[in-house]
Amino acid sequence: MNSNNKVACPLDCYDACQGQMIDENIKGSKENLVTNGKLCVNFANLLKVENLQTAFYENKEISLDESLNIFVEKLKSTTPSKTLFYKGSGNIGVMQNSTKNFFTQYGSNLTRGSLCDGGGNAGVEEGRGVVINPPIQKLLDADVVVVWGRNLSVTSSHMYNLIKDKTFVTIDPIKTQIAKESKIHMQINPKTDYELALLLTRFAYMQDLEDRDFIDEFGNGADWFFDISKNRPVVSYEATTGIPLAQVNEFFDLIENKSVAILVGLGVQKYFEGAQIMRCIDSFAAFMGYHKKDAGGVWYLSNSATGYENQFEVKGANKKVSIPKVDFASYDLVFIQGSNPVVSAPNTKRVIEGLKNSFVVYFGTTYNETCEYANLIIPSTPFLGKKDVRLSYGHEFKSISNIVKEKSQNSISEYDMTNFLLEQFGFKKLKDEDEIISYYENHKPKLEDFETFNFIEEVDVEPLYKEKTNENFYFITAKNKNSLNSQFANDDFVYLNSKTDFKNDDVVTISSKYGNAQFIVKIDDDIKEDCAFFYSGNKKVNYLTPSEEDESSFSVMYQEVLVEIELS
Numbered sequence: 001m002n003s004n005n006k007v008a009c010p011l012d013c014y015d016a017c018q019g020q021m022i023d024e025n026i027k028g029s030k031e032n033l034v035t036n037g038k039l040c041v042n043f044a045n046l047l048k049v050e051n052l053q054t055a056f057y058e059n060k061e062i063s064l065d066e067s068l069n070i071f072v073e074k075l076k077s078t079t080p081s082k083t084l085f086y087k088g089s090g091n092i093g094v095m096q097n098s099t100k101n102f103f104t105q106y107g108s109n110l111t112r113g114s115l116c117d118g119g120g121n122a123g124v125e126e127g128r129g130v131v132i133n134p135p136i137q138k139l140l141d142a143d144v145v146v147v148w149g150r151n152l153s154v155t156s157s158h159m160y161n162l163i164k165d166k167t168f169v170t171i172d173p174i175k176t177q178i179a180k181e182s183k184i185h186m187q188i189n190p191k192t193d194y195e196l197a198l199l200l201t202r203f204a205y206m207q208d209l210e211d212r213d214f215i216d217e218f219g220n221g222a223d224w225f226f227d228i229s230k231n232r233p234v235v236s237y238e239a240t241t242g243i244p245l246a247q248v249n250e251f252f253d254l255i256e257n258k259s260v261a262i263l264v265g266l267g268v269q270k271y272f273e274g275a276q277i278m279r280c281i282d283s284f285a286a287f288m289g290y291h292k293k294d295a296g297g298v299w300y301l302s303n304s305a306t307g308y309e310n311q312f313e314v315k316g317a318n319k320k321v322s323i324p325k326v327d328f329a330s331y332d333l334v335f336i337q338g339s340n341p342v343v344s345a346p347n348t349k350r351v352i353e354g355l356k357n358s359f360v361v362y363f364g365t366t367y368n369e370t371c372e373y374a375n376l377i378i379p380s381t382p383f384l385g386k387k388d389v390r391l392s393y394g395h396e397f398k399s400i401s402n403i404v405k406e407k408s409q410n411s412i413s414e415y416d417m418t419n420f421l422l423e424q425f426g427f428k429k430l431k432d433e434d435e436i437i438s439y440y441e442n443h444k445p446k447l448e449d450f451e452t453f454n455f456i457e458e459v460d461v462e463p464l465y466k467e468k469t470n471e472n473f474y475f476i477t478a479k480n481k482n483s484l485n486s487q488f489a490n491d492d493f494v495y496l497n498s499k500t501d502f503k504n505d506d507v508v509t510i511s512s513k514y515g516n517a518q519f520i521v522k523i524d525d526d527i528k529e530d531c532a533f534f535y536s537g538n539k540k541v542n543y544l545t546p547s548e549e550d551e552s553s554f555s556v557m558y559q560e561v562l563v564e565i566e567l568s
């Protein structure tokens with residue numbers, strides 16, 4: 001591959017694909033094991049999006065220079081502690097993190113926690129001390145793949161392609177495509193994954209399947225963990241998880257003497273106790289000795305920056321606000337980069353009220369719903385016109401982006417914007433751009449596996465089924481194959497099972513204790529009868545979700561809610 005024509009897909013996706021520009025067309029790289037010569041529909045959609053061509057101030061077109069001058073004046077006349085730096089994941093290349101360097105020195109409030117994987121990460125870290133995935137080769141060498149709360153063929157289509165001939169087990173409330181292709185689909189009740197992990201542990205013990213060698217060498221607290229699993233009758237798990245014990249037996253018949261890979265997705269941890277739930281699953285895997293084997297293991301979203309030195313880091317005593325709880329109204333100036341909180345953050349009503357009551361600066365490549373509330377819009381250079389590196393949270397390969405298309409004079413990259421602001425405020429400029437890129441490109445992190453596995457010894461999870469009645473529904477969201485989050489195709493429907501009281505095209509009002517909104521019904525029997533399903537990026541779905549943080553990672557817990565549905 002010509003090293004100057006590389007293009008990294010910047011989208012927030014496990015696969016982190018590498019492309020290359022050939023004769024004005026971008027093709028998937030064959031040299032990248034995961035990309036394997038193909039790019040997906042989301043990448044094609046990304047190439048078609050209309051990028052911002054000009055800056056705006058109070059809805060009037062202005063030049064880039066004017067927008068930057070207005071921004072600097074506004075920053076100079078605002079008290080830094082009354083400003084907020086809010087960055088999203090519209091583009092997750094490492095160079096996007098450069099802006100935080102300026103806002104840290106300037107004294108803005110920063111965010112902490114995640115709109116995505118925070119709870120699960122905390123759970124993995126509490127057990128293993130590090131959040132890294134095993135090498136992908138161990139996935140390729142596994143006999144059975146357990147897909148747990150992960151829409152694998154949609155959210156990691158390339159990783160799926162590499163393993164599509166394996167034997168699959170899927171654990172998911174939704175009959176996803178991968179569930180349909182699986183030998184076993186455990187259609188679990190939402191927020192009972194920790195109970196299933198305990199039930200599986202109990203069965204493993206009863207059948208002498210635990211890995212004593214692993215437990216003796218690396219385990220800490222395995223007996224306590226096993227005790228939790230046996231402190232209630234086995235049949236009681238059947239009632240709460242919705243998984244028949246016969247299916248559990250079938251599962252153990254299938255995995256006996258096999259190497260097992262467990263791919264855990266975001267679905268299991270979108271709750272208050274998301275970390276505990278993830279840790280129960282990881283502890284079950286440790287009980288079985290799936291960690292540290294030549295084949296198999298447990299994959300979640302690794303911290304892709306582990307082992308790298310942050311090239312933009314600067315010390316600051318900035319206040320941090322947890323991202324689900326951000327109240328935009330409490331800041332005089334809000335800087336939003338590569339994000340669309342009007343659609344993707346919880347409690348949309350509160351988000352909009354907040355944005356209306358602050359001076360909002362939006363910095364991104366496309367016009368989105370949040371731009372409607374922005375006072376100043378600064379176009380950032382689309383990914384083909386700037387240098388970057390993509391690290392992956394799904395596997396160990398990285399992708400490189402060179403400049404393959406001339407950038408518009410009316411846009412600015414994150415790196416250039418940061419240096420511009422640093423200069424305006426008399427702060428030290430960033431290291432040379434090529435030096436930073438070269439560091440990420442060439443550095444090979446030494447990733448140490450854990451030495452001790454700390455089993456979860458106490459589980460305190462408040463199940464949603466306690467509040468579940470015949471009148472309310474579990475609330476489930478997942479990614480759409482045509483649109484990762486809020487970026488491309490819109491699907492604003494609610495999907496319900498045909499056994500509910502609703503039919504196609506009914507207009508319904510859906511309410512939770514946090515808000516309500518109207519939706520049009522689509523009937524789909526892949527959805528469990530007691531669930532209301534929405535695609536991420538649905539413009540109204542977050543009117544229903546809580547702007548509260550989980551118990552351990554300052555992160556959002558979108559599914560910690562039950563909803564009621566009535567005809568409008």
Ligand code: SF4
Binds near residue numbers: 011
């Ligand atoms: S699979 Fe993911 S990383 Fe690969 S091209 Fe599609 S969106 Fe980009």
